[in-house]
Amino acid sequence: MALPHEHGGNVFAVARNLGLAPERIIDFSASINPLGMAPGVREALTASVDRLLHYPDKGAAELKQALATFHGVETAEIAVANGSTELIHLLPRTFPGRKALVVAPAFAEYALALERAGWQIDYFTLSPTDDFALDAAALAQKLVTGYDILFLCNPGNPAGNLLPLSAVASVIDVCRESGTFLVLDEAFIDFCEEESAKHLIRANPRAVLLRSMTKFFGIPGLRLGYAIAAAETVAQIVAQQDPWNVNTAAQVAGVASLADEDYCRRTRSYIDQERARLAHALSQIPGLQVFPGRANYLLVRILRQGVSARQLREALLAKGILIRDCGNFQGLDTGFFRVAVRLAEENELLVRCLAAEMG
Template sequence: MKNPFDHGGTVFAVARSLGLSPEELLDFSASINPLGPAPGVREAVAAAFDRLVHYPDSDAAGLRAALARRHGLAPQWFCVANGSTELIYLVPRLAAAGRGLIVAPPFSEYAKSLARAGREADYLDLSPADGFALSLSSLDGRLASGKYSLLFLCNPGNPTGRLISRAGVASILDLCRRRGTFLVLDEAFIDFCEEESAVALAAEREGVVVLRSMTKFFAIPGLRLGYAVGHPQTIARLAAQREPWSVNTLAQVAGIASLADLSYPRRTRELVAAERVRLAAGLARLPGLSPFPSAANYILVEITAGPDAAALCRRLLKARILVRDCSTFRGLDGRFFRVAVRRGGENDLLLAALERALAG
């Protein structure tokens, strides 16, 4: 088996390799809402079982209506997809010919989507030395070359957790418009800090599409569900690129049920915010670990002394705990790993296991 720690959510493959069931592993590698799916999702999915004799609604009209209510926009501003990753592979078809620029360290699928579309990818590398801050002047300097028709930016950053304010994103969008660059803004984890979302900016202006995931915040990665927000002309072009019936009936039903529970987002944000602070403090107390500030439900950690990330991951796996080795992210190396923020008792188990693993 290939390195089991170089991508989040490999719990099934790791469990098979160890002769365990997935439920016997504590998975900190995938950053999923620790509350699990919203109440009502299980019942809604079960009640929709008899609909499986029909093809899914290819327009996802019910889900788009629910998203429109959530964001205060009309349904034509939304394109529903089989996870936001499907959209990542579709958006290169929307921009004019040219190279893609990716803000790094990035989600690996950005470069893969550009390659599949026959486009070259370059990177704007951010540095851990200043907390992965993005300089507008550096970005403008790169875009000024005129080579780039697409810019991929994740906010909050994955795996860094670094958040760019909505005002900062507006400045980036203005810069892209001046340089003729289409902005692909990946907000897969913005639900944890929704007040900084740029969805309203995407609704006001062309030249940008915002990608949202429903698998992380709403804890349904096994169903695969995401959506794009943008100007109706952009959304119509994007929707025309999708494969037929890519979003199944149960995923659509689960999405509608998830959005119907108005208290679930508040409870999620309260839990994650409190546990993120507590977990970060616990990580900082361990010798040789330096966690980065995060606005999402995960924390990037630098190893300043002790075993490298790969060795640490192997040691943790003996305790049946899975974390994310970040050495495969561009701009990071074997000193970095990422952990999800889970419930209090689970986070305590991680901290205790890390203490033992660091001691050898």
């Protein structure tokens, strides 16, 4: 039975409940690039306002070409979408099957999409005792019992653990041998792009790679994501998509974002340094365990009895800070929460407030 489907980033609803302007809340629950959009995006959006008089480019040709160049793939191997969540919900309806396996803890939308499409869901749950390591041999034993589709996120969400490319290659081989269609969600791989499995996935017609432009490129309000897969797999996905699924502003912002190589370098450098600083500071607070991660967020466990993540969330909200209670993730309990890596001064405020609440 899937747990309730909740998400971070619900800052507008939280602000309404508190009677505050959304700008008054420091949102650590959504893992968005703290540097904001690439500098050229605002200018590109302003310059494209007159394009809104026309329907969006149905095939998103300019964006597809920019993505193909950025990743070194063919345009026929890319399907663009209204956020990667559109694709998560589309895939169970596009490819046949009835039995799904989800590597957990995992993004709640996998289970919701599968439930809505009538799939039976099982979980391959990773353990915090070994930092959510994936045992490929154990996964293979599970898959041979008969699963039609596997959902795997790398880096893991919310754990942040990164499977090296060699381990992902093993999973791809296991899925090929068991006849399981692989959905590999790389929504946060931009922060460690060198570990992307895009070139392995595009060679396999029974696999698809999901990417998001929400997190790394800081444009969640525009809803933009895409899939990379073999051309024949992409053709099947595109055939099921609604027309004009990606609006003009999102297409323009996507092209402008991809063109700024300096922004990409600055983002990776900043997140690597600030994530390390934040992880060290949090680990110094008695009663907290910080898990290693390679994305722009950290998973934290409360070790002190009688303190739950929900209680901590409510206490921090009174100070205008929103964290992600992870108690509704399959495989986690009420002692887990996730925090985004934000600007240095905001991270320092979070650490001070957490230290005060942990006493």
